[in-house]
Amino acid sequence: MADISTPDLCIIGGGTAGLVAAEAARERGLSVVLVERGLLGGPGLHSGGAAERALAAAAARAHAMRNSAPFGIADAEAKISMRQVHDHVQSVVAKLAPQMSVERMTALGVEIIASEAAFSDPKTVRAGDQIIRAKNFIIATGSTTRMPDVDGLSDVPFFTAETIFENTRKLSHLVILGHGYAALEIAQSYKRLGSDVTVLSEGPALPDTDTELADLALRRLREEGVAIIEQASISVQSRSQGIGLTVKTGDREDRLDASHILVAGERLPNLDGLALEKARIRRSKTAPSQFELAPGLRTSNAKVHVIGSAAGAPSPGHLAEHQAWQVIDAIAFGTPTSIDKTSVPFIAFTDPQIAEVGLTEAAAKALRKARYSILRANFAENHRARAERQQHGLVKLVVAADGRLLGAGIVGEGAGELIALFALAISKRLSAQDLASFVAPYPTYAEIATRLGREFRGNAKSTAWQKQRAAFKRLLP
Numbered sequence: 001m002a003d004i005s006t007p008d009l010c011i012i013g014g015g016t017a018g019l020v021a022a023e024a025a026r027e028r029g030l031s032v033v034l035v036e037r038g039l040l041g042g043p044g045l046h047s048g049g050a051a052e053r054a055l056a057a058a059a060a061r062a063h064a065m066r067n068s069a070p071f072g073i074a075d076a077e078a079k080i081s082m083r084q085v086h087d088h089v090q091s092v093v094a095k096l097a098p099q100m101s102v103e104r105m106t107a108l109g110v111e112i113i114a115s116e117a118a119f120s121d122p123k124t125v126r127a128g129d130q131i132i133r134a135k136n137f138i139i140a141t142g143s144t145t146r147m148p149d150v151d152g153l154s155d156v157p158f159f160t161a162e163t164i165f166e167n168t169r170k171l172s173h174l175v176i177l178g179h180g181y182a183a184l185e186i187a188q189s190y191k192r193l194g195s196d197v198t199v200l201s202e203g204p205a206l207p208d209t210d211t212e213l214a215d216l217a218l219r220r221l222r223e224e225g226v227a228i229i230e231q232a233s234i235s236v237q238s239r240s241q242g243i244g245l246t247v248k249t250g251d252r253e254d255r256l257d258a259s260h261i262l263v264a265g266e267r268l269p270n271l272d273g274l275a276l277e278k279a280r281i282r283r284s285k286t287a288p289s290q291f292e293l294a295p296g297l298r299t300s301n302a303k304v305h306v307i308g309s310a311a312g313a314p315s316p317g318h319l320a321e322h323q324a325w326q327v328i329d330a331i332a333f334g335t336p337t338s339i340d341k342t343s344v345p346f347i348a349f350t351d352p353q354i355a356e357v358g359l360t361e362a363a364a365k366a367l368r369k370a371r372y373s374i375l376r377a378n379f380a381e382n383h384r385a386r387a388e389r390q391q392h393g394l395v396k397l398v399v400a401a402d403g404r405l406l407g408a409g410i411v412g413e414g415a416g417e418l419i420a421l422f423a424l425a426i427s428k429r430l431s432a433q434d435l436a437s438f439v440a441p442y443p444t445y446a447e448i449a450t451r452l453g454r455e456f457r458g459n460a461k462s463t464a465w466q467k468q469r470a471a472f473k474r475l476l477p
């Protein structure tokens, strides 16, 4: 006989989004059952940001060894063991795992069911021999790599963003199919760890990123030896040794020999297997691989919310966390959810990093026509950047006519840290004038914010009152 539980909340999926939601719900006093079919922590822990940062940290050391001569330290070729790099990545993941363990969640009072979950009616989920009749449900089932429509791809073995972190061997020529953050971050790491790497993008690389920032980063990746071929149409041929690829760009046709392929393109929400129709949860009419979502991340069944990458791209982990807290507060207190993506930063952890928040220049142009201005500062004028030989960076601010910050984009060393300052400024509706009065410590990259604020203040016309006051001061002895 099946066990029946009747919690306040049932969460399907125990990745970043599901676990944060479970913890937040317990904090708000709700009883919670969480169903996870695989490992708690999901890809976000086992193959997401932390694993990727650990791989990149190893690669950065090898890169620094080869490029230290300008600092007076002789360049040296790194001896790399991919097995040991793999072990380093896995040990980082293992150290983080207790924060996302069954033991910790159980101690917080969350009931964990290890099973695949599916709806059996609008108020019930079945997970193995357990029946969960909850007052509310959250779908946090994450996303999976979409298989690109490439002839011959299904006949050859390939890695995905989920499986590449299991690799323990040197890959002589890794061909990556993708155009986004994951594709380029992993490409640079593997190049620095001794592989030849080619990125093949069906359209432009980094299509949603400000082109000025993207061009700078892509140029640096190309200079490091990562081949990036854009607007490529691709077919794959299985061979007894390695994998053949035919790459067409315009009238040109090239043949590539790959040792391995990584598919790291778009990701699609995990909807299949949930029996959504039994819960009267509709898919989007225009994009059937996505949920139909009302504001506040509610599905067509008002008792069911969707958070994290199941709710669609872009889906960085910090957005998943933000959504989780917002939806839990809506369930616990009935507070309206306001998920404002304009203050959510997006970071490509390439070297140089690209970080953006709010409106890009192109978006401002489309939305606001001429009622904005662009402020730019090069890293070359910043003492910290000069000291660290990181002068090839750029900060771009999009500012409304009255000074309000609308967007910020950075390419360069530490962009991912510096963007936090602008994200806070945008979320608190601060202005460029506010940046001018911010005292940044010296020598730091944050001084760029103060400098840009002062530049805006200098460019802005003085008010009549300011002019009068200045004239009066001039009359004083």
Ligand SMILES: Cc1cc2nc3c(=O)[nH]c(=O)nc-3n(C[C@H](O)[C@H](O)[C@H](O)COP(=O)(O)OP(=O)(O)OC[C@H]3O[C@@H](n4cnc5c(N)ncnc54)[C@H](O)[C@@H]3O)c2cc1C
Residues within 6 Å of the ligand: 012, 013, 014, 015, 016, 017, 018, 035, 036, 037, 038, 039, 040, 041, 042, 043, 044, 045, 047, 048, 049, 050, 052, 115, 116, 117, 118, 140, 141, 142, 143, 161, 162, 182, 270, 273, 274, 307, 308, 309, 310, 315, 316, 317, 318, 319, 320, 349
């Ligand atoms: C290579 C890579 C690098 C990334 N790097 C970053 C980064 O640097 N910074 C950043 O912010 N984000 C990064 N991300 C994105 C980040 O991993 C996601 O935002 C995060 O994983 C989303 O969490 P989630 O809980 O929505 O989904 P997931 O982490 O995918 O979790 C979903 C969980 O649901 C479970 N599940 C699915 N269906 C069912 C079912 N029917 N029943 C029970 N359980 C089910 C799955 O097993 C899984 O554990 C990266 C992603 C990738 C792929």
Ligand SMILES: NC(=O)c1ccc[n+]([C@@H]2O[C@H](COP(=O)([O-])OP(=O)(O)OC[C@H]3O[C@@H](n4cnc5c(N)ncnc54)[C@H](O)[C@@H]3O)[C@@H](O)[C@H]2O)c1
Residues within 6 Å of the ligand: 161, 178, 179, 180, 181, 182, 183, 185, 208, 209, 210, 264, 265, 266, 267, 309, 313, 314, 315, 316, 317, 346, 347, 348, 349, 356, 357
């Ligand atoms: N560094 C990271 O945060 C990181 C790294 C890898 C993957 N991811 C996440 O995993 C998923 C797969 O990523 P991927 O790189 O393999 O494929 P992808 O091409 O889908 O990733 C890029 C995603 O970020 C969005 N994006 C990029 N710049 C943006 C901006 N300035 N404003 C708004 N949206 C922007 C794109 O629309 C796209 O959905 C994505 O949803 C991504 O958010 C994040």
